[in-house]
Amino acid sequence: MNIGTAIYTWLNGREVGEDRFGNRYYEHKSEPAPGYRRKRWVVYKGIVEASKVPAEWHAWLHYTAEAPLDTEQSFEWQKEHLPNLTGTRYAYRPPGHVLEGGKRDRATGDYEAWTPN
Template sequence: MPFLMRLLSGLKGRRVGTDRFGNIYFETRNVQPGFGHTRRWVVYAGTAEATNVPPEWHGWLHHATETPQDENHRYPWQLEHRPNATGTALAYRPSGHDYEGGERKRTAGDYEAWTPGS
């Protein structure tokens, strides 16, 4: 599938660039009727997962910017892009999560669990 996608993308659109993860970005050569702008898409280097698109290219894909942000220009507060970790061992789990012991700290306005039939 990736080979066919790359071939068709090259025929239907123009290659705009590649990110540091190897994803390739394309856009149509003309403004698309009914859209009012060019269509933009990505051919993923690995798993086709939307969170594999770094922020520099996300804005460009969604027409928020005309050109992708320079990958080398980063603000001190910007963190390195990480793909979505949901469902993996790296996922965020708060202290009350079942995998973290299932016990949470009591609070002043704590609740009492509902039990059917009571």
């Protein structure tokens, strides 16, 4: 967090909550002007990366929900939230990627190479 955000948050922010990653969520203390919505923002823990915001807080930040969604209710098909891992050592690399050895399986019989006439 830079000094400007810290001062703005200290003067104008009311903390609403914190997610399991340590990100803190705020909304403006004062009532908005008629026809406007109360400003909401997040102060990230660590690196500022928008993909670190889990779905339940994303809905609140974008005024889809009045309160953060219930994290207790989950389904067996749901996966744990992960931030964008592109550019890290945990990023997905398909078979044949240079950093995965550069070798891939041969194409099967369902592939027909295109040749110009």
